[in-house]
Amino acid sequence: MNYILFDGSSRNRLLPFTYTRPVADIRIGILTIREKWEFLLESTTSTITEDYLAEKWPMVELEENVLINASFLPNPEFLNQVKNLKPNQAIFYEEDIVAFHSFEDQEVDLESFEQLELAGEVIQVKNTWDIFSKNGLAIEADFKMLTEGRSSQPIPDSNYVKNPENIFIEEGAEVENCSLNASSGPIYIGTNAKVLEGSLIKGALAVCEGALVKMGAKIYGPSTLGPFCRGGGEINNSVLFANSNKGHDGYLGNSVLGEWCNLGADTNNSNLKNNYAEVRIWDYETEGFAKTGLQFCGLMMGDHSKCGINTMFNTGTVVGVSANIFGAGFPRNFIPSFSWGGSGGMSTYKTQKAFEVAEIVMQRRNEEFSEKDKKILEHIFEETSKYRRA
Structure with missing residues (x-):
């Protein structure tokens, strides 16, 4: 079929x-x-x-x-x-x-x-926030599917381990001198992934192929570091798709990063409004702010977007594709694709410059920024021009 x-x-x-x-x-x-x-x-x-x-x-x-x-x-x-x-x-x-x-x-x-x-209880991803809010159920299902009938690599004795039967380490992965607490969900360490010394991990967590958890990271599940991502500082209930970096101190919570994103050192996002109200975030379908039904909701960042050191994101911020954010203060909680700037104002991030950066970034991971990729981003640039002021 x-x-x-x-x-x-x-x-x-x-x-x-x-x-x-x-x-x-x-x-x-x-x-x-x-x-x-x-x-x-x-x-x-x-x-x-x-x-x-x-x-x-x-x-x-x-x-x-x-x-x-x-x-x-x-x-x-x-x-x-x-x-x-x-x-x-x-x-x-x-x-x-x-x-x-x-x-x-x-x-x-x-x-x-x-x-x-439809038969049985099913997980549907209808909204961006479903990606992190339903991530725990998805990790549980994938863990069972991928590990059934297989044996984990031995967990090195240098680690503090709780519920070892709920931990699976693939071939080539390195995990030393870490705290691995799988009592609240499984921990999956993918092929050739590395979890460096002093990391404190509470499941559910997926560290996918080739991903790196930096020394002293504090990661609360359910979270996912996709293939070849880097995770450091404090991460809580967040999903990084692939080849994205949150490599330094700072907080990322109840958030989703696409591919080829990079958060500068000491970047922080808010995931809770100071009045504890329901979070609303930008909805491209209605072109307005939509109710999430959630009290905790952080940052949604599209592919190829980046931010400088000490960037602060407010609760429920949506960043489009190929945006570059920097500077003091909180930027707007909807940042259109191909935007350049911060709280002091935004200008258009020209495709030529954006493509130069994308090519360099992808080459560092031995990936090609292809003509197909360029055409896709050029289309997005035109489609999203109505959201940019300049």
Whole structure:
């Protein structure tokens, strides 16, 4: 069977992260949503996404196809439903289409399909804040899936360990002279990851392949350091997708960083309003500030954005793609893509300069800043121009 992951109605509520990727490539838990589905389906997937992203993530359609809403994470019951979908059957959850089975070039009329209800309790990523608020459930599910029937590398005796049966260390990982408390959730240390001396870790935590936890870091779960990320200082209930750095002292809480982000030394974000009120954050779909239903909500930062030393972010701040923030005081709690500046004012961060930085940053991790990447960022620059004042 050919499986295709489509963005669905949640895509605009997941901006700025879906400016630069399909919904399927959001990381929550240990793996991205796509990696979860491919692991369990034992099959590759392709994507239906925005036209400007389709060159990098093309759709592959065969004679028969099962299309899956990528905002829904797999569970055993749901997975079984998907594998057993028959032609012209569709799975629904409330008002969302979850999955359906169709033929190549078929004109799909879902109202004429046999409609099934989604089975089991499922995790859906509908809003940006779901990425950190549902991260604990996702880590638990991924940990069970990835470690079932396997044995962890030995935990070195130099570590203080609580609930060792809830800790898994992959081959090549290094963990010495640390506190590993897995009583409140699993701790997963990926291939060739390093957790340096003096780190204090309380699960659930995923330190993915090649990631680095700096000396003396204090990390509270549920948190994820994606592949080749760096984590230092204090981190609480936050998700870093991949190749992003929060490498120094300072606080990051109830937050999500995309890829290729960098937080300068002593960067701090607020995750709680001083009147303890519900946090509102910028909603690209309504172009206004939306209720989150959360008392704790910190920073949402899109790919390639960076901030200088001593930057302070207010509660519920949203930073777009390729922004560069610096200076004293609190910047606005919505910073458009390709913005340059801080609380004293913003100007436009020209694409030529932004691309030069992206190329240097990616080369340091032996990654190419490709023509496809440039085209995507150029599209985002134009699409988001209405939010910039200059």
